[in-house]
Amino acid sequence: xxxxxxxxxxxxxxxxxPDLLSAPAESPSEAxxxxxxxxxxxxxxxxxxxxxxxxxxxxxxxxxxxxxxxWLASCLEQDQRWDDAVRAYTEFLEKHPDQRLLGKEARLNRxxxxxxxxxxxxxxxxxxxxxxxxxxxxxxxxxxxxxxxxRDGRAIPVLQMGLRADAFSEACRLxxxxxxxxxxxxxxxxxxxxxxxxxxxxxxxxxTIRLALGLAxxxxxxxxxxxxxxxxxxxxxxxRLMDQxxxxxxxxxxxxxxxxxxxxxxxxx
Numbered sequence: 001x002x003x004x005x006x007x008x009x010x011x012x013x014x015x016x017x018p019d020l021l022s023a024p025a026e027s028p029s030e031a032x033x034x035x036x037x038x039x040x041x042x043x044x045x046x047x048x049x050x051x052x053x054x055x056x057x058x059x060x061x062x063x064x065x066x067x068x069x070x071w072l073a074s075c076l077e078q079d080q081r082w083d084d085a086v087r088a089y090t091e092f093l094e095k096h097p098d099q100r101l102l103g104k105e106a107r108l109n110r111x112x113x114x115x116x117x118x119x120x121x122x123x124x125x126x127x128x129x130x131x132x133x134x135x136x137x138x139x140x141x142x143x144x145x146x147x148x149x150x151r152d153g154r155a156i157p158v159l160q161m162g163l164r165a166d167a168f169s170e171a172c173r174l175x176x177x178x179x180x181x182x183x184x185x186x187x188x189x190x191x192x193x194x195x196x197x198x199x200x201x202x203x204x205x206x207x208t209i210r211l212a213l214g215l216a217x218x219x220x221x222x223x224x225x226x227x228x229x230x231x232x233x234x235x236x237x238x239x240r241l242m243d244q245x246x247x248x249x250x251x252x253x254x255x256x257x258x259x260x261x262x263x264x265x266x267x268x269x
Contacts, residue, residue, distance in 0.1 A: 115146035148175035
């Protein structure tokens with residue numbers, strides 16, 4: 001299969017110009033990855049998935065393996081092979097837990113696949129129920145919204161919590177109403193802000209910035225590269241600031257970072 005796919009790669013590539021003849025030869029794994037990408041762009045999902053499988057099996061030490069596993073799962077999902085896609089997303093998440101951005105997408109996509117299959121597959125329903133305890137709020141809410149389609153009462157607590165998330169509040173409200181459940185008042189988010197105080201060494205007064213909790217992720221934009229690295233070393237999770245703010249009393253200092261030029265302090269007020 002690998003030999004056949006490699007032989008087919010030139011058909012997907014335009015003839016090289018004379019200026020490129022001296023370029024380093026492309027590795028077989030890179031050629032397969034590029035072939036899979038081109039097939040994916042052409043929406044030839046089945047063929048693309050075959051190419052990605054071949055790359056994973058034939059070149060297990062390639063640096064392209066994490067991306068290949070993710071795009072294999074994505075192609076299976078696009079091809080509506082839901083159960084195969086779930087298995088592929090799960091394998092990606094288990095083997096590559098360091099892939100943060102793709103990991104987030106893989107979790108959300110897996111929830112979507114489970115949502116399609118939940119009427120026919122107990123395993124899919126169990127997957128959604130398990131996702132209600134995911135450490136990411138958006139994954140928990142996505143799973144709850146899927147379960148709400150079947151009026152599964154296990155989704156209600158997460159949907160009620162989701163009313164406090166600006167990006168999901170309306171969807172959660174409508175899902176609760178469709179289940180005959182009265183949405184609870186958002187409560188804790190009302191009148192609550194993240195306050196950034198940026199104190200530059202050369203200035204006597206600090207710059208104060210107030211952000212609504214729904215914009216919590218924007219905090220990273222006010223940090224220098226050195227402060228972002230410091231946040232990572234300290235275990236500060238910038239993506240979950242809203243969750244932390246909701247669960248902290250007003251006046252709580254969430255973190256303080258310094259890069260030699262300025263100090264940034266974030267509190268809940």
